[in-house]
Amino acid sequence: MSFKEQSRNIRLEGTILRAECSKADPSGKWPWHESELRLDRLLGNVSGQLVWLGTNFNHNAKHIYLEGTTLHALLPKSEHVWHPTSVDLNDRIANKDGRLVYADPRLGFYSPRGQPNENEKVEYVPYSGVGNVDDYARRGLDATEAHAVECKRFEAEIVLRALQPFRYTRLPTPTSIRLLKIEDADEPSDFIHASLVVVDLAHSPQYDALSYTWGSPFTTSEPQLDEYYQRTTTILCNNQRLSVKQNLLDALRRLRKGQRSAVQSTENRGRYYKTPLIQAAEDGHGRLVHSLLLQGADITAQDRFGETALHYAAERGHLEVVKTLVQAGSSVFKLDNSRRTPLDCAKQKFRYETIKYLETQVATQKKTKAVPAPKGTYFPTAMRSQSYIWIDALCINQEDNDEKAIQVGMMGRIYKSAKSVVVWLGRERQDVNDTTAEDLFLDTWMLDAAGTSGKLDETTLDALLDDPQRHLSPKAPADLKETVTNWIKKLDEKQMRSWLIGLPFFRRSWFERAWVIQELVMAQEITVLCGQFVFSWDTFVLLSCAVDSCRVLMRAGTNPKGERGENFHTIVYRSAAMSSKTVDPELYEIPAMTLERRRRAYHRQGALSSMSALALSRNYNATDTRDKVFAVLSISAPIRLSTKTGTHSVLPDYVQPARDLFVYVAMSLLQAHGPSILSLIRNPATPRVKGLPSWVPDLTMPIHYQPLGISIESLVSEAGQTTATAIYDAIGNNTLQPAYHVTAESYLVLHGFRWDSVQEIAQPGLSNIGPDTVELFRWGQIISELGGSVAENRAILWRTLISDEAQGKHPAPDLDKSFQNWLKYLCFIEMTGIRDAMANKLISMKNPVDALWPKRSKEQMLETFQVIQPSLATLGITFTKEDVNRWRTLDSFSPEDIQYANWYFGFEGNGRNFAKVIHSKDLSRRIFRTGKNFLGIGPEQTEIGDLIYLLPGTKVPYVFRHVKDGNFRVIGEAYVHGIMHGEAWQNHQMTSERLCIV
Template sequence: MNLPLQYKNFEYEALPSPTSIRLLRPVHIQKTPEAASINGVPLLQFVLEPSEHNDRPLYDALSYTWENPKPVRHGLPDEYVTQHKHVIAVNGRLLYITRNLYEALYRLQEPCRLSEDIDKRYQPWNKTRLIQAGEEGSLTLVMRCLEQGADHACQDKFGETALHYAAENGYPEIVKALLFAGAQPTTLDNSNRDPLACCIARKRRRWDETREILRNWVSQRGDNSHSEASTHGRGVSLWIDAICINQDDIAERNSQVAMMSQIYGSARCVVAWLGEEDDTTNAAFNCLSNIPQPVLQPTKVLARSYRNSYTRYCDHQRGKVLDINDRPHNIAMSVADVQSVINLFTRTWFSRTWVIQEATLAKDIYMICGSFHFEWSSIFALLFMLFGESASNDILSNGGPTAKFGKAGPGAQILTLFAIRSRNALMSRDATNARKSFLETDTVNPLCHQLSLLALFLLTWDFAVSDPRDKVFALLNVSGCSEGLTADYSKSIAEVFTEMAMILLRAEGYNKAYDLNGTMLDELEPLELLSFIQKPRAPRWKKSPMVPAFNVQLVSTRIYDDRYNAAGGRQAGISNPQAGILKVDISIVDTIAEVEEYPPEEGYRRIKNNDTIGLWLMIVSRLSPTYHSGESRIGAFWKTLASEHLKKSNRPDSAERYVQNMVLQWVAEHRRKDSIERHTDLCKIVEELLNADSSDLFLSISELINSNKGPMGKGWEMGTEERLFRWGLVRYMRGRCLMRTQLGYLAISSKDARPKDFVVIIAGGRTPFILRQSSNNQFTFIGEAYVHGIMYGEWLERQDCNFQPVEIR
């Protein structure tokens, strides 16, 4: 069908009803010299028309990123900035869309890349991928296999075809698709049963509907209502947010966002566009295509070959010289292969907040990267069954601090997507396979259910958005309860974030998260949100210090931990929180006397800096020789720096030893780098501090002062656990300083803390906090704190401990 082309901008017409949506249908244009083109490239043409829920054709929902599909390094040019528009024709008029969306639509008009061995047999039952897809009920995968030329006549060890399995399991849409593709309903299995007999014998799911389709196949052949279902995006209609919603109409935008669960839940599948391929995509495709399906309980040999691949990749990352393309015996993937899947899984699609909703609500997910097509189930098998979740997080995460609930750090958001889908889409293949794999049962644990909005919000902290308000709006259709929030784009960012912050501070309702086996992972507590208030560069919209920058990754590892109990049994009393104002009861502990001067260098270079540890030791030297807890001041220092590690380690003494070794090694390096006079002065301080330390040091003090090599020169080596400790310390101290209070406590808190700021206990709080007084009974929030000696309720045991109501703004 050729529509007359008008060189005018496309204009939206109002939707006919509140339940209407628009669907985009491709128009296939004959490639002739007269066909419309842009710079020699044929103009993509579409029809956009409204559709009602009760009379809606088959459609796919396209999921993609509005901006660059790959991470862009800071300072480098971005060819996908939203100002760079491409043109398509919609209803005969011109519509300008982003480059990434244009590339997705262009690719969807092309035939997909054929698999080299689409009819490969998988043991032990000799099934092809098409047979497996028919048995699993994946219409999406059946379509893909048929597109790639899969032989629908293939029979497994029992003589059954894909049509047999689709029929006996009651999947009428798959039965229709296979019949239209040419599958024979008269083929007999080893028990002389045709697909109809299998259907009637099993009586599963929608078996009666399936039975009628098979019985009436001759008359059904005239009905081509499902003939368009043989392709993804090629003939079938599409729902695309940027095109199907009038983005300039706020009322329509609000209404359509509220319907997202219906839109994605009704789609045949979600087509995930990951962007154009690069020079590593082919390798990733080959790696994922070679994974046997399904991998519910991989053999020890198979699992070991993938774990060995992970170990070899880690060796390469640590500097070991290896041939990155070599694949030795018992190694499933080369270093280059592992890097190729990392490049694929860290594309921006996986870290986009809207994807959470799209992936969770989807019946099935079909992934496309350039001309390559990927199976969601293969990705699950690689990350969880073959590498394992912990190893997958190690190779994908960029080392940033995690927010809450999940093990996945920034960069490993794909693991979080699987975690949410396995809980919120309990009947999906992902969830079913996860239960069968990890629990060896398909029984749903009643505790492992849909996450609350608050739990979901914190779990997905590291996901990104273009519009900050979507950090909240994109989750409303996925969570169990909306907490009274609605998607309203007439509200400012500050209004949306402040409203969400006040709900999080109260943390009312059920906010627990459980593992698949029913083990509780964590829960959200009142006031816990205060530990998320960290201070990177303040966004322009930010008005209240009490409202976190929800759209910015955490700067440092949170101090909060449910092992701490600074407020003892004192319950939280949050009085009618207003916008950006928190009314609570506090007990003033002390004031800050000295704060470490924050160095210009961040990361590990800060710890290696000539001045950092020297400044720390100077602060410690001004404490009383005997600390409040009865230990030495240097002992308190070891524990303060090791506090984050101590929360998780089964060997508390090891963390303190790590700190000691780090300080001692630094002193030796200081001797080589600095003047003799300065080094002598430093050593006097160190000697004074260490003389009071009862722990056994790796070096004697005299050896330490005169050593050029430190512990490393005496045979001590830094092991893997210590390396992890040091990097953990780097993340923990990022944006934070060591400080001393007037009463002689040692603390770690925000670098924004200043002398005379107050150290307080907030009723119901797990940790102490730093506040700055602005007027009588009014304070500004600075940050959470670790204060050695009052983390477990010791302050409340004092007779002079009392609480007073204040406002924190």
């Protein structure tokens, strides 16, 4: 993209950038061409800053000079204030075919602006590598609009700069809110013109509410993308200028009505009077066909020869385009000027697959007397909406903490009173190469057929959430089964396989927002928008269930399309989870399913318990730490604290520090649940909230896994069911009543029984045997001290790793054989050096099987194998002579070899059951051995010398650490094999001790 590496003699003459640019030619040489670009046509001045796609920055600038590729200038910020500023030209100037051009690599277009001849058509920037031709054409549709939007954005900044900044007036009543009205526009690129009005909720105003994310909608660490979404843009509001961030600007533009040109552009006629849809169908650009239909393209349009888009697609044999057009309502009986139907066109060119499909459609439609869709749009492109919309960033004065607290306290009522909640998930693409959303949504409209007006039957949706595979059951409603099955058949095989290691779309920022829980739970109706795509929330949930069912089936070794056998690629994707040292919760349940389950539970059962609501919110992100609490106040039971002066409830307060709020919440939970709330502790190595006592749950730390010592209804297992956690009872028959209090310094004082201390510890997590399997050797050393037989010690190890619970059963069923194979699999990926490829790079590989090629030399592998054999032997895990020969020759195996593939398939399958169980646990925990030779697992921060206590009123042991002045810090809950049901009291004398926890 950049010109720096492909240019020489870069210089600035006035405001003209000149350089010699290289250009490849057929002879293979790289000749140099002199090129120039007028920077005064590309850069403008906004408040003393250089801004791209402006003009005439040099009009009143001085001291303009070039340093490398960085342009420096002194610009007037006001009449008497000059501001030094600079911009790296390499960010937006590119060398395209030997000439300098302006290029936006994220939005995907380049512009001839600034060149000696500016009359050329604006085009997109082709990315490097072999591209998808279909997607290549799709991008061309966006290029001109993206360019126009950026230019208009700069113009708006200049025009609106003369206006006064927006000033909020005080709201007249405690139930008053502001609503935004977005004025209509002729073109999508027009700047936003809006107005804010004040209404009273007591008068039942008609409005929608927006659910979105303030920053980037994409979860990424790419600085350029984050910077793009952090920038602000000026809109016109009540004839004043108001600043909004980029993602909200995108949402406002999408919500705006009356953009006639969007539809008109799809009907612009070209050669032979062809519309863009007809041309895209003729060229076989399926993704572009979808996009045009979503923009309102007329499927009935005919060109000069009377041919529709379907005629051309059939004649050219573009079967997938034909299917899309037929499903979108294009008539299979339409005649062109030569009296030909689309089927006739296919027959004339001998398009056999297309002929077979169209003959079936003709017969079906004649039999059912199907009526084609009316002229216009078939795909849903618009939504029923009110004239006004509530948007927190604009309707609340964010600079007024008092107003903010009152409005936040009303947000539950605001969302509940809205006619509809509009979910804005952001643009389809985070950059020009990103197709993840489109890949998922292109055929989602097909799922609408499973319901009525986008709504599913309540019983059906309940069944799907309980078991996403229910759509395949013989008892499933016929229309549901047929609809989902047809949608699955349209899916790309490679795309489906990649779902086993996660879906990038469901990692968008919106799914991680704490406020989303309240916004969805309170909503009466929900509409989902993602770029040009729009669908009902029920359809979105059905999509999520269908995707989840595909993943469940593939994990179990079944092809969702009903085909026999397993593709080797699928096996590799499935086994990638076994390679992971951590677990992404999204791999186990798609966020939309979790949110819908909580939404339905609230509407049927009422508010969540305060602990469950807080446990749920801590797994989501909030810009303001205090919103971890405030975001769930409307959907939870009141968070109350009884004191000598009465009972007090938590209310939104943006003056109170997060530390004090968290302590208050912890004291409330302590009153309700006793010291078992220590099971909610997940303290990071570096405190996130300054001054937070160790016994107070840090609500900024996620807790995706069920704690061992307390049940949280909002945390669900893979099957959507709450895991019972009352299976342990370490305190046993001890009848001492819990006694505790919190001091004025926020210290927790309680009594407990010291049982033992940590003697040895293995540092990596539960699914990490270390590089070159060195930690596996450490595991063997630790359990060899336990005193039992090798088989007994091995059983203690694997049962401890999974807290002796599997799929709701305790003690866990016998997983010894699977555990042995799981350990061998971990040894295999460490020995061959493929862990990184399997865990981090698989999604980007063209051929996933390439991940299995050994990444280490034969000598390195044999050296590691010398460590593996004795380490596994310590655990009683041995190799047969045949196994030894195979492992010693792994460097010569090829993933393409059928013998290798069969061996790997069996190898992976034999360890899968244990892998599935342990990957439902908290893999950050550490294995330890106590001084009394008991094996356990504790929090990541557990150290040698830490103390293990049993506390009255709790169910599991807890790890504590001595600190200064005889006080203690809580490290967290623990599992210790052999004392989880009161056995600690047998033959052991323990006395109660006073613990002061700081």
